[in-house]
Amino acid sequence: MASRAGIRLTHGRSPLLAASASSSRPPPVLCLRRSKPKPYRRHLPVPLWRPLAPRSSPGPSSSSYSTGISSPVASMSSSSYEKELAAAKKAASLAARLCQTVQKALLESDIQSKADKSPVTVADYGSQAIVSLVLKMELPSEKFSLVAEEDSADLQKDESQETLKRITDLVNDTFSSEGTYSISVSVEDVLVAIDSGKSEGGPHGRHWVLDPIDGTKGFLRGDQYAIALALLDEGRVMLGVLACPNLPFTSIANLDGHSSENQTGCLFSAQTGCGAYMQLLNEPSAAKISVCTTENPADASFFESYEAAHSLHDLSGAIAKKLGVQAPPVRIDSQAKYGALARGDGAIYLRFPHKGYREKIWDHAAGSIVVTEAGGIATDAAGNNLDFSKGSTRGHQRTNPIFCIPSVVLSNGTPPILCQISASLFLFTFYRNK
Ligand SMILES: Nc1ncnc2c1ncn2[C@@H]1O[C@H](COP(=O)(O)OS(=O)(=O)O)[C@@H](OP(=O)(O)O)[C@H]1O
Numbered sequence: 506m507a508s509r510a511g512i513r514l515t516h517g518r519s520p521l522l523a524a525s526a527s528s529s530r531p532p533p534v535l536c537l538r539r540s541k542p543k544p545y546r547r548h549l550p551v552p553l554w555r556p557l558a559p560r561s562s563p564g565p566s567s568s569s570y571s572t573g574i575s576s577p578v579a580s581m582s583s584s585s586y587e588k589e590l591a592a593a594k595k596a597a598s599l600a601a602r603l604c605q606t607v608q609k610a611l612l613e614s615d616i617q618s619k620a621d622k623s624p625v626t627v628a629d630y631g632s633q634a635i636v637s638l639v640l641k642m643e644l645p646s647e648k649f650s651l652v653a654e655e656d657s658a659d660l661q662k663d664e665s666q667e668t669l670k671r672i673t674d675l676v677n678d679t680f681s682s683e684g685t686y687s688i689s690v691s692v693e694d695v696l697v698a699i700d701s702g703k704s705e706g707g708p709h710g711r712h713w714v715l716d717p718i719d720g721t722k723g724f725l726r727g728d729q730y731a732i733a734l735a736l737l738d739e740g741r742v743m744l745g746v747l748a749c750p751n752l753p754f755t756s757i758a759n760l761d762g763h764s765s766e767n768q769t770g771c772l773f774s775a776q777t778g779c780g781a782y783m784q785l786l787n788e789p790s791a792a793k794i795s796v797c798t799t800e801n802p803a804d805a806s807f808f809e810s811y812e813a814a815h816s817l818h819d820l821s822g823a824i825a826k827k828l829g830v831q832a833p834p835v836r837i838d839s840q841a842k843y844g845a846l847a848r849g850d851g852a853i854y855l856r857f858p859h860k861g862y863r864e865k866i867w868d869h870a871a872g873s874i875v876v877t878e879a880g881g882i883a884t885d886a887a888g889n890n891l892d893f894s895k896g897s898t899r900g901h902q903r904t905n906p907i908f909c910i911p912s913v914v915l916s917n918g919t920p921p922i923l924c925q926i927s928a929s930l931f932l933f934t935f936y937r938n939k
């Protein structure tokens with residue numbers, strides 16, 4: 506089947522997507538009966554919070570997230586990744602603590618510019634060092650491979666020595682303020698820890714995948730960002746953790762990443778076959794979460810990148826309109842979108858990077874398992890599963906994209922929405938590439 510913009514239309518894993526995309530007749534965008542549009546509401550109605558059992562096997566019995574009150578997880582089921590998940594949660598939580606410290610009193614000298622002109626801060630480096638150190642301490646007997654966003658090349662320059670000292674102090678202060686680890690690291694230890702993230706990943710063995718600050722621009726604005734950590738085993742994401750220090754604990758639907766709730770800081774976690782969970786950062790109690798159950802696009806709200814440079818807002822807006830979505834887009838940075846989707850704040854995440862952009866595995870690995878374990882679907886625009894087995898796509902010179910472009914994440918796999926999105930995507934990719 507011919508492809509447009511690199512999208513293989515017939516190879517989709519979802520029969521619905523493939524069926525509508527490969528039809529020679531006009532896609533059935535308007536063939537589904539739509540209920541009368543409802544008035545715009547700032548808050549989702551209560552029924553949308555109703556828990557939906559994940560498609561995968563149920564996890565431990567616990568109450569579902571509903572109104573912001575969490576209830577204890579009974580006990581995590583005996584999975585082979587339990588130890589790794591506990592280590593990942595510790596690492597991401599501690600890294601979040603360092604990021605929060607930096608964000609509260611950000612210095613001009615804390616921000617630098619990478620070769621691709623994107624910003625990087627002492628918190629990105631500090632977070633990566635902490636995650637690397639904690640994983641190694643918690644899992645000493647395991648072969649360690651980490652695919653992570655940052656490296657220490659810029660920090661090794663003479664003019665960066667003050668910055669490196671600041672990062673080292675932040676790492677030590679974070680460890681001592683938390684109290685679990687009585688260690689003190691040197692600048693050399695920090696450089697080694699950061700550069701442990703140079704693994705290439707790939708289809709074999711186990712690889713940790715880390716974005717130490719996903720959404721650095723959001724972090725600098727004081728908005729959303731996430732520490733995103735996942736474990737790949739034989740090319741598949743087996744667990745994922747998202748620490749979102751600025752994400753309100755209650756719904757952000759239609760609120761552009763903000764809410765009146767003053768409790769903020771969420772830790773999302775998921776492991777394959779065990780469901781997805783959310784807890785307040787630094788609180789032990791977790792509650793099972795589920796994607797929203799709406800089948801009617803008029804009731805659905807959709808998420809997209811805050812940055813117009815990261816995703817084509819016009820295109821997603823046009824698709825949303827075609828679908829009959831009434832609510833304005835919720836634009837937030839980072840994989841906090843995946844976390845918010847997983848707990849049902851919205852129904853759809855549309856993502857259309859500009860032509861030529863190659864997605865990085867650390868920008869989607871953790872988020873995608875959180876959404877899928879919450880009962881959602883994360884695919885590219887052709888309905889293919891996201892492929893995390895082809896390496897990192899590090900930098901811009903690599904040629905192994907993990908997704909077709911554009912990519913799209915659907916949180917709710919119920920047929921009406923899936924079918925309509927599929928049809929709309931087909932139309933829009935067709936017109937976009939004409
Ligand atoms: N050029 C380009 N095109 C599309 N998407 C891009 C691009 N550069 C970065 N990203 C996405 O930016 C988000 C966070 O990336 P980073 O952790 O590198 O931080 S930064 O905000 O870009 O500084 C994260 O997604 P969103 O926050 O959803 O936009 C990345 O996947």
Ligand SMILES: [Mg+2]
Nearest residue numbers: 716718719720
């Ligand atoms: Mg980053």
